[in-house]
Amino acid sequence: MSLVHEIDYGTPASKSEKLVTLTIDGMKVQVPEGTSIMRAAMEVGNQIPKLCATDMLDAFGSCRLCLIEIEGRNGTPASCTTPVAEGIVVKTQTERLKQIRRGVMELYISDHPLDCLTCSANGDCELQDMAGVVGLREVRYGYEGENHIKMGKDESNPYFTYEKSKCIVCNRCVRACEEVQGTFALTISGRGFGSRVSPGMDEEFLSSECVSCGACVQACPTATLNEKAMYDIGTPEHSLVTTCAYCGVGCTFKAEMRGDELVRMVPYKDGKANRGHSCVKGRFAYGYATHKDRILKPMIRSSIHEPWKEVSYEEAIAYAASEFKRIQEKYGRRAVGGITSSRCTNEETYLVQKLIRGAFGNNNVDTCARVCHSPTGYGLSQTYGTSAGTQDFDSVEESDVILVIGANPTDGHPVFGSRMKKRLREGAKLIVIDPRKIDLVRTPHVQADYHLPLRPGTNVAMVTAIAHVIVTEGLVHEDFVRDYCDWDEFQEWAEFVAEERHSPEAIQQYTGVDPALVRGAARLYAKGGNGAIYYGLGVTEHSQGSTTVIGIANLAMATGNIGRNGVGVNPLRGQNNVQGSCDMGSFPHELPGYRHVAEDDTRVLFERDWGVKLDDEPGLRIPNMFDAAVDGTFKGMYVQGEDILQSDPDTRHVSAGLGALECLVVQDLFLNETANYAHVFLPGCSFLEKDGTFTNAERRIQRVRKLMAPKNGYADWEVTIMLAEALGYKMDYQHPSEIMDEIARLTPTFTGVSYAKLEEAGSVQWPCNEKAPEGTPVMHIGGFVRGKGKFMLTEYVPTDERTGPRFPLLLTTGRILSQYNVGAQTRRTENVAWHPEDVLEIHPHDAETRGIRDGDYVRLDSRAGSTSLKAVISERMPTGVVYTTFHHPVTQANVITTDYSDWATNCPEYKVTAVQISPSNGPSPWQENYEAFSRQSRRIAEAAE
């Protein structure tokens, strides 16, 4: 194996369809109009020396190394900034050019520390390369003159260093931060010889605006900005392309290794989701895989009050299987079930649901999508006929109006957030519907045209009011509706939304939003060109989550914003493989490919392939499992890679349910909070240690590649096979590719998917079958998957979770950039530098009336429970609304959240909880008791020798 090498063409590709022919060094070249001469030369393998150019960035033309000569033109223009022209004849190497280049290099080198042999970038430095390329053999100026060689290092960022003396002021980092990331954290401070790059106002990286995405590090041609791992480990020698295991953007990386040690993750330019960009999590936060907390040996215990006992895999699996069998004999076939993981691969998820359906003989399988995007699945399948978003990420490049509702892409889906910001800087209009003034509302060079700061829990009223304006002001795209939607259903819907009670003026009493803003936003979305809706958990995690998804789908149909590039309905999926886990049949009512368990034909298909009889009744959803456990009809559970205790709402009810189980098997990297209630612990395997696939928010299936042997001995899919076999159900796979072959065989939207196909195409978006052999980037072109698009009525029903005198504030929850979900991974990395604890954001007015100052410990009470945490006073919050994250178990924000849930899917109402806040001086009794319990529950007995 060697390093995966990607060509740097120097400047970005031109999108023009018109071709231009020119001659470079005697060779004829044909390239799209607008291509730089530098790129055209590289297309024929002719690499012009360069320092300030790289193809992730627009050309800048400052280093003067890339000069060329053009016949009939004077001077030596820079090839990076000079576009091709029909018929020109270019020379890239002449005596004159050689001399100029040597002169330029000599100047750079005379101000550069010549410690190449011990430099962390030795062998990976473009300055070093260029010195060789231009044939620099002596430096006449000497190193004694004025130089920067003694400048210090900024090591504040946990992952990379900034060694000022090595900077050649090429500006690549500054441009990467602006053009690729969109944060504008870097500037060149000083002038002329004294100039240097600096974060913010001469700050350190860590305390600056920098979000540690790594784009500048990647762009830097020297060791000035360099990964710390390059100092510690050395340069890598081989690499494989793999997919990030954090969020639903699905960035791909070149995982660069030395031996079996991971040196760094370099964003893959060919990655179709990320196009060479990354965020701090995927780029840097993989250290959890080797964290000392990771459990590598199986363990069992008969009571959760006993310490864990390390045992062999055989013993742990045999014990788990015998317990599941005992429980089923005593309490019935449906008394056990399991949870698949949206962090594991498609193949692993598929096997867990197969184990539950095939070996347990029931449909009690669910996944964490229950608590995030289950309403998306329901709403979009009802209206359009598929449980997934309609576009690919590239689509945003053609959007004219972007409507973001209940999502915070710059924190939750950072790489897509950067791509969206880029389009906004190019002039697309922006509507934000969110209680909080999220970053997008105002960020460098981006400002929302409309921000509708609605009260939490009023999405349906808002979406219906937008529909009211579209219908009553004659903004409906009637041709589209007549061609592609059910006209009778549309008319019924149009009549409904046109009722005066749905007008922006009438619903102001619920949403609190100025009706003029609502009208303006509705007109812009309907008539501003290509309108695209992006939404997140702020839409789904409500008692009317599914209704809002339906309302959004209605809006896109009514305005004809569906079925082409630049438009669509785009759920921003949370976890890396939440789309995949849903596709793979993780829901209790659906077999893989979203087919109901009661459909006889589908069941027969699976029964034949799997060789077992399948249950035709839907199983329990996660919250129903907890209820049934408390009621005594559900007794055993197999949980792979999810921390339901911390992530699910109403922690006390969850803990009551888990505590009532007679056998809980947890498979995870760490002893997570759920494992406190477990009887069997099976060590999990990280994404670096196994083969498989993830499916991102654009339905894109991408490979996860094994870089090293599983530290715990087995990949997760192998452990599931052992458990199935111990239960008496044979599963015969030698490699995950064989599992994918089975999925393809049984799922109509996957028939064209195979590892060979992924190897060849890099990635593919389902549906991928005979009708779409190369996959489907944009869905519903020329008609909806279900036939006619279905308009549905969306009556606003206020949630029963209400504020009142005892609980006058609304709490809404979410996450931040540097941490991920329950934090099990990110808390075990240096990312804690940015978010050491969960805090409560509160508006200055609400804080003042309660006597709370910035940084005070406060007690947070709801009808469900109480916790305490630090307050941060923030103008981003509207009055009456407070906000926190749930990344840290000590805070246990979900002790506060209630058991209200979406009417259709039971997706919990995380986004609205009535609370009160008061000054406090420490943890709540629940926190203290839980802390003691969890310390006791995590004990591992010393191995008896």
Add this chain to the structure above:
Amino acid sequence: MSHSQTHGEAHDAAHGDDAHSHTSTDDRLVYMANQIATFFGSQKHDAAVAGTRDHIAKFWDPRMRARIAELLVSGGEGLKPIAREALEGLARKQ
């Protein structure tokens, strides 16, 4: 090995706070049926009843359906009319 000892132990272990009374599963089932009926309630009567009935048939596990059928037999207290009608239809179908 005795398993009765594990029942509820963690619950007690982690609870020291003043007890929070959750609604029971029965209350939840009635509440959920009413939520579903409310969504379909904006449609025409027959469609609303059919929509509610199909939704429950499609998404509720047998023990949940059996339990709400029992509640219905014993009066179905708290059920909204559409939910009630839908559940009566469901009971007939099974």
